[in-house]
Amino acid sequence: MKQFAERMGTLGLIACGIILVVVLGALLAPIIAPYDPTIGSVTQRYQGMSAEHWFGTDQAGRDIFSRLVWGARSSLTGPLIVVVITAIFGTGIALTAVWFGGFVDSALSRLLDLLFAFPNLLLAMLAIAVFGPSLTTAALALAVAYIPYSARVVRSMAMRERNLPYIRSPELQGISGAVITVRHLLPNVAPLIVTGATINFGFAMIELAALSFLGLGVQPPEADWGLMVSNGQQSLLNGYPAESVLAGLSIVITVAAVGYVGERLGGRAAAGRKA
Amino acid sequence: MTTPAIIVTNLTKTFPTGPKKRMTALDAVSLTIDKGSCLAVVGESGSGKTTLARIIVGLETPDSGEVAVNGEPVAPRANRKELRRRARDIQMVFQDPQSSLNRRLPVRVAVDEVLRAHADLSGPARRERCAELFTLVGLETRFMDALPSELSGGQKQRVAIARALAANPSVIVLDESVAALDVTVQAQILELLAELRVSQGLTYLFITHDLSVVQMIADQVVVMRKGSIVERGTTTEVLTAPQHPYTRLLLACAPRPGWKPQRGMIAKLREEIAS
Numbered sequence: 245m246k247q248f249a250e251r252m253g254t255l256g257l258i259a260c261g262i263i264l265v266v267v268l269g270a271l272l273a274p275i276i277a278p279y280d281p282t283i284g285s286v287t288q289r290y291q292g293m294s295a296e297h298w299f300g301t302d303q304a305g306r307d308i309f310s311r312l313v314w315g316a317r318s319s320l321t322g323p324l325i326v327v328v329i330t331a332i333f334g335t336g337i338a339l340t341a342v343w344f345g346g347f348v349d350s351a352l353s354r355l356l357d358l359l360f361a362f363p364n365l366l367l368a369m370l371a372i373a374v375f376g377p378s379l380t381t382a383a384l385a386l387a388v389a390y391i392p393y394s395a396r397v398v399r400s401m402a403m404r405e406r407n408l409p410y411i412r413s414p415e416l417q418g419i420s421g422a423v424i425t426v427r428h429l430l431p432n433v434a435p436l437i438v439t440g441a442t443i444n445f446g447f448a449m450i451e452l453a454a455l456s457f458l459g460l461g462v463q464p465p466e467a468d469w470g471l472m473v474s475n476g477q478q479s480l481l482n483g484y485p486a487e488s489v490l491a492g493l494s495i496v497i498t499v500a501a502v503g504y505v506g507e508r509l510g511g512r513a514a515a516g517r518k519a
Numbered sequence: 520m521t522t523p524a525i526i527v528t529n530l531t532k533t534f535p536t537g538p539k540k541r542m543t544a545l546d547a548v549s550l551t552i553d554k555g556s557c558l559a560v561v562g563e564s565g566s567g568k569t570t571l572a573r574i575i576v577g578l579e580t581p582d583s584g585e586v587a588v589n590g591e592p593v594a595p596r597a598n599r600k601e602l603r604r605r606a607r608d609i610q611m612v613f614q615d616p617q618s619s620l621n622r623r624l625p626v627r628v629a630v631d632e633v634l635r636a637h638a639d640l641s642g643p644a645r646r647e648r649c650a651e652l653f654t655l656v657g658l659e660t661r662f663m664d665a666l667p668s669e670l671s672g673g674q675k676q677r678v679a680i681a682r683a684l685a686a687n688p689s690v691i692v693l694d695e696s697v698a699a700l701d702v703t704v705q706a707q708i709l710e711l712l713a714e715l716r717v718s719q720g721l722t723y724l725f726i727t728h729d730l731s732v733v734q735m736i737a738d739q740v741v742v743m744r745k746g747s748i749v750e751r752g753t754t755t756e757v758l759t760a761p762q763h764p765y766t767r768l769l770l771a772c773a774p775r776p777g778w779k780p781q782r783g784m785i786a787k788l789r790e791e792i793a794s
Contacts, residue, residue: 408615408618408619409613409614409615409618409619409679410618410619410620410621410622410629412578412613413611413613413619413629413679413682414629414632414633414636415602416576416577416578416602416605416606416610416611417602417603417606417632417633417636417637417686418599418600418601418602418603418604418606418636419632419636420599427621427624427628427632428621428624431621431623431624432621432622432623
C-alpha cells in the first residue's frame with residue numbers, strides 16, 4: 245500500500261481519489277441523487293444553482309446533479325465493457341500470434357492491419373446502423389475497433405520475451421505452448437496489458453460520449469455525460485451553460501485521472517522490468 | 520568401443536539475410552563427442568557455434584545433415600513429443616541467468632515443471648526431488664521459494680543447472696553459460712560443472728569464446744570460423760600447439776595477465792587466414 249502511494253505520487257493519489265469518487269457516485273447513485281434523473285417538471289426549467297438543485301436544472305426541468313450522478317453509470321460501464329473485451333481478445337490474439345510465429349503471426353497481423361484501416365467511430369456507426377443505437381452496440385463495436393491497438397502493443401513485448409531462455413527452456417522440455425503462455429508469458433506482459441487498458445479507457449470514454457452526443461449511444465431520456473453535453477447545446481445558446489459544461493468537465497476530469505493513473509502504473513511496470 | 524554421446528554429421532544451416540540472400544551459419548559441420556567428455560566449441564561471434572548448439576537441442580532446424588544422440592538419430596523438425604523425448608537425453612543451460620528464469624515465479628517452479636514433464640512424481644515427491652537438486656548444485660533449500668530477483672547471478676545460474684539436471688539427461692549443452700558471470704563466480708560454477716560431470720556421468724558440449732574457460736573444463740576443443748571447423752584436438756594440443764592461423768589469432772587475442780595488444784602480429788595472422 246505504501247509502495248503504491250510512493251509510485252503514484254501526490255497527483256496520482258489525487259487522481260485515484262477522483263476515480264474513487266466517480267465510481268462510488270455511480271454505484272450509490274440511487275442513494276446520492278436527490279431526484280429522479282429522467283423526470284423533470286416544466287415549471288422547474290432552467291433553474292440556477294440553489295440549495296434545492298445544486299447544479300440547477302436543464303431545459304426539461306430535470307436536476308442536473310442527479311443526472312450527473314446517474315450518468316456516471318453508463319459513462320463508466322461503456323468504457324469498461326470496451327476495455328475488458330479489448331484486453332481479453334487483444335491479448336489472446338497477440339499471444340497466439342507470438343507463440344506460433346511464422347504463418348499464424350503474419351496472418352493475424354494482416355487481419356489486425358485490416359481492422360486498423362477502419363476508423364474507430366466509423367466502425368461503431370456501421371454497427372449501430374445495422375443493430376440499432378444502444379450503449380451495448382456502441383461499446384461492442386468500439387471494443388472490436390480497439391482490439392488491434394491492444395494486440396499490437398502486447399505482441400511487440402511478448403515477441404521480445406518469446407526468445408528469452410525462461411520461455412525457451414520449458415519449450416525444450418516439450419511442455420505445451422498453452423501452459424507456457426499462461427504460466428510464463430502472460431504474467432510477464434500483464435503490466436503492459438493493465439497500462440494499455442487504462443489508456444484505452446480514456447479513449448473509449450471520449451468516443452462513447454461522442455457517439456452518445458450524436459444520438460448513437462445511450463438513448464434519451466437516460467442520463468449519460470455525452471448525452472448531456474449534446475442535450476445542453478440549446479441551453480448553452482440560451483445562456484444556461486451549466487449542463488453541457490458540467491457534463492463535459494466530468495468527462496475531461498475522469499479521463500485525465502484514469503490516464504494519469506495508467507501512466508503511473510506503466511512507469512511502475514517499466515521500473516519492475518529493470519529490477 | 521562405446522557409442523559417442525553425440526554424433527553430428529554434415530550439418531548445414533543458412534539464414535535468410537535479405538531477399539534472395541542467405542548467410543551460411545553452418546557449413547557441413549561434423550563432430551563427435553565421447554561419453555563423459557567435455558567438448559568446447561570456440562570461435563568468435565558469428566562463427567556458428569551457437570547455431571550448432573541450438574540445432575543439437577532442437578531449437579533450430581538444420582537445412583541438411585544429421586544429429587544422433589546416444590546412437591539414435593533425432594528428427595530434424597522437432598514437434599512437442601520429439602522435444603520431450605530429446606529433453607531426457609540432452610538439456611541446455613543458457614547464457615544469461617537474468618532472463619533464464621521467470622521473474623514473477625519462485626525459482627523452484629522452473630525445476631518443478633521439468634520434473635512434472637518428465638518424471639511421474641506426486642507433489643510432495645517432486646518438492647523433495649527439487650530440494651535434492653538444489654542441494655546438488657550447491658544451493659541451500661531455503662532459496663527454493665525465492666524470486667529470481669532475490670538471487671545473485673551465480674545462484675540463478677545454479678538454478679538453471681538444477682533445471683537442466685531435473686530430467687536426468689546424459690548430455691548438457693552449455694551455451695556461454697558462464698560468460699555473463701564475473702570471474703570468481705565463473706570459477707565456482709565451472710568447479711560445480713566439473714564435479715557434476717563426474718558424479719552424474721554427464722557429457723558436456725561447451726560453447727564459449729573464452730579460452731581460459733576452455734582450459735579449465737574441456738578435454739577436447741573444436742575451433743569454428745565462419746560456419747566451418749578449422750581445427751580440432753585435445754585441449755592441450757590446441758592451446759599449446761595451434762595448427763591453424765585462426766586458432767593462433769584467437770590465442771593471440773585472448774587477454775591474460777601481462778598481455779599487451781600486439782598489433783602487427785594480429786594483422787599478420789589475419790593476412791595468413793585470408794590467403
